[in-house]
Amino acid sequence: MAETKQRIRIDHWIAAILLFTMAAIAFINVLSRYLFHFSFAATEEITINLFVWLTVVGSGIAFERGGQLGIVTLYNVFPAKFKKVIILFSSGLSAVLFLLVDIYVIEAIYDELTLFQATSPALAIPVWNYYIGVPIFSVFVFTGIYRDASSKLDGLRSEGGN
Numbered sequence: 001m002a003e004t005k006q007r008i009r010i011d012h013w014i015a016a017i018l019l020f021t022m023a024a025i026a027f028i029n030v031l032s033r034y035l036f037h038f039s040f041a042a043t044e045e046i047t048i049n050l051f052v053w054l055t056v057v058g059s060g061i062a063f064e065r066g067g068q069l070g071i072v073t074l075y076n077v078f079p080a081k082f083k084k085v086i087i088l089f090s091s092g093l094s095a096v097l098f099l100l101v102d103i104y105v106i107e108a109i110y111d112e113l114t115l116f117q118a119t120s121p122a123l124a125i126p127v128w129n130y131y132i133g134v135p136i137f138s139v140f141v142f143t144g145i146y147r148d149a150s151s152k153l154d155g156l157r158s159e160g161g162n
Contacts, residue, residue, distance in 0.1 A: 011057055011140040018054040022047050042122040053133040059098075060140030064147045068094065080156055087156075091149035095142060102135045109135075 029043040062068060075086060112118060112128040119126055 011060055011143075014137070014140075015054060015057045015061065018050050018057065022050050022054070025050075045120055045122040049130040049133070052130075053137055056134055056137040057140050060137075060142075060144035063094065063141060063144030066148055066152075068148075080159065083156055084153065087149055087152045091145050094145050098138055098141045098145075102138050105131055105134045 025043050025047055029040050033039050070090065075083065078086060109128045109131050112126065112131065117126065120130065
């Protein structure tokens with residue numbers, strides 16, 4: 001039996017670290033409320049923003065695994081030549097969507113740095129620090145879209161569909 005060696009994936013580690021951090025923060029806050037009748041105000045702020053980052057990283061993992069929305073029944077009806085076009089079109093639309101998200105978030109970061117200079121309510125951290133994770137972690141989304149399209153196109157080639 002051939003042994004397959006698992007690669008260490010940075011996106012999986014980031015997702016695990018973010019999820020663990022969120023769970024630890026929530027657990028500490030629950031203990032604090034129960035034992036000391038005191039709640040940390042900053043926990044909600046931190047957890048919500050980590051959740052946004054986790055969603056972006058998780059979206060990349062979902063794309064790679066083919067977990068995005070699709071119309072499989074309609075896709076299966078088409079001949080192989082059209083399937084290639086559909087794969088490329090779907091991947092292109094997904095990439096454009098996340099590119100637009102990144103553009104708007106980068107504009108928001110620019111506005112926060114130059115105009116508003118808002119700080120978060122609980123920790124008084126500049127808000128752009130929370131925003132910056134979205135375009136950074138979008139790298140994993142684009143990688144997931146590419147990997148999904150590549151595996152689907154390779155599957156078409158192995159079926160003999162050009």
